[in-house]
Amino acid sequence: MSIKKIGIGLLVLTLIAAGLYLFRAPISLAVAKRVAIQRISSNPLKDLPDGLHIAVCGAGSPMPDEERGGPCTVVIAGQQIFVFDTGNTSARNIGKMGFNPGLIDGIFLTHFHSDHIDGMGELLLQRWVSNANAEPVKVHGPEGVDTVMNGFMQAYSLDRGYRVAHHGDALLPQSGFGAVAHSFGLQDDKATLVFEKADTKIYAFSVTHAPIHPAVGYKIQYKDRSIVISGDTTPSANVQREAQGVDVLIHEAMSMELMKLMQEGAKAAKRDKLEQLMKDITDYHTSPVEAAQIAAKSQVGFLLLNHIAPPLPLPGLVDVFLQGTSDVFKGKIQVAKDGDILSLPAGGKTIQTSSRF
Numbered sequence: 320m321s322i323k324k325i326g327i328g329l330l331v332l333t334l335i336a337a338g339l340y341l342f343r344a345p346i347s348l349a350v351a352k353r354v355a356i357q358r359i360s361s362n363p364l365k366d367l368p369d370g371l372h373i374a375v376c377g378a379g380s381p382m383p384d385e386e387r388g389g390p391c392t393v394v395i396a397g398q399q400i401f402v403f404d405t406g407n408t409s410a411r412n413i414g415k416m417g418f419n420p421g422l423i424d425g426i427f428l429t430h431f432h433s434d435h436i437d438g439m440g441e442l443l444l445q446r447w448v449s450n451a452n453a454e455p456v457k458v459h460g461p462e463g464v465d466t467v468m469n470g471f472m473q474a475y476s477l478d479r480g481y482r483v484a485h486h487g488d489a490l491l492p493q494s495g496f497g498a499v500a501h502s503f504g505l506q507d508d509k510a511t512l513v514f515e516k517a518d519t520k521i522y523a524f525s526v527t528h529a530p531i532h533p534a535v536g537y538k539i540q541y542k543d544r545s546i547v548i549s550g551d552t553t554p555s556a557n558v559q560r561e562a563q564g565v566d567v568l569i570h571e572a573m574s575m576e577l578m579k580l581m582q583e584g585a586k587a588a589k590r591d592k593l594e595q596l597m598k599d600i601t602d603y604h605t606s607p608v609e610a611a612q613i614a615a616k617s618q619v620g621f622l623l624l625n626h627i628a629p630p631l632p633l634p635g636l637v638d639v640f641l642q643g644t645s646d647v648f649k650g651k652i653q654v655a656k657d658g659d660i661l662s663l664p665a666g667g668k669t670i671q672t673s674s675r676f
């Protein structure tokens with residue numbers, strides 16, 4: 320190619336780039352219009368095959384993490400949407416993944432540590448306003464769920480008045496605001512059935528998160544597929560029993576090695592109380608290797624580690640986090656991030672992984 324032709328080519332490219340720059344506002348507006356129409360009219364539920372699906376709406380812990388918000392797991396069973404725990408980014412991540420919070424059929428809480436409920440208010444509001452719901456959503460949990468939900472209802476009662484006054488009862492029916500708490504009891508030696516509808520069963524069982532009582536995990540069955548969510552726990556015989564042969568075990572995991580680094584950092588900074596706090600929180604969680612041991616003993620198909628602590632800001636830290644896990648569990652292990660999707664179509668054994676972020 321001659322120098323003249325290259326020069327002409329560069330000139331054309333420069334003119335195109337300059338044109339795009341000059342007209343960036345109208346171009347962006349046109350794109351935004353198309354995206355807005357697509358987003359509002361899309362319903363990802365329709366694209367999913369019949370089965371169980373996991374959408375991670377918060378894979379983190381109370382520690383700030385760029386890739387992981389507060390604990391939140393969406394489970395789709397057939398066409399029903401359930402949310403397990405409502406950490407701080409729940410509503411935003413559910414929206415970012417393309418799901419309509421107005422279609423949430425039920426919320427389940429594992430325990431009442433603040434990081435598992437601090438997105439509740441925003442999620443309840445989104446659920447109400449996104450679909451003009453005339454009935455409040457049910458929030459299921461162990462004893463204490465009434466206290467927590469009464470508090471949210473009270474805190475948001477003025478806001479309810481503002482919204483109805485602004486939009487009118489036809490658009491935002493007062494009756495659909497907020498939640499109704501459904502408390503359930505627990506048994507020592509077996510799980511309690513807490514939800515049943517057609518092909519869907521949800522069970523709750525006690526886990527070990529002392530001194531936090533009660534604390535539960537959940538088992539979700541839809542047709543021939545099943546998932547267990549450990550909740551916050553040390554290695555638990557109940558999780559192992561309930562996870563026996565399930566397709567996916569979603570287990571909390573904390574790297575004790577990396578937490579030790581944080582303790583040492585606090586010590587070096589002479590922050591004694593922070594050092595003790597970092598030490599305390601290691602005694603009611605599970606290490607990745609311990610989670611892998613439970614997955615192996617329960618013979619699950621897939622181990623999804625979540626409630627990831629501490630944050631893993633460098634790619635190499637994921638390897639440190641997983642060190643030793645593949646020695647004890649030979650199945651697939653994934654360290655959850657917000658936006659992760661696991662699809663379990665009914666009538667088979669396949670597990671498809673993808674991300675919506």
Ligand SMILES: [Zn+2]
Nearest residue numbers: 432434551626
């Ligand atoms: Zn937690």
Ligand SMILES: [Zn+2]
Nearest residue numbers: 430432528551
């Ligand atoms: Zn907790």
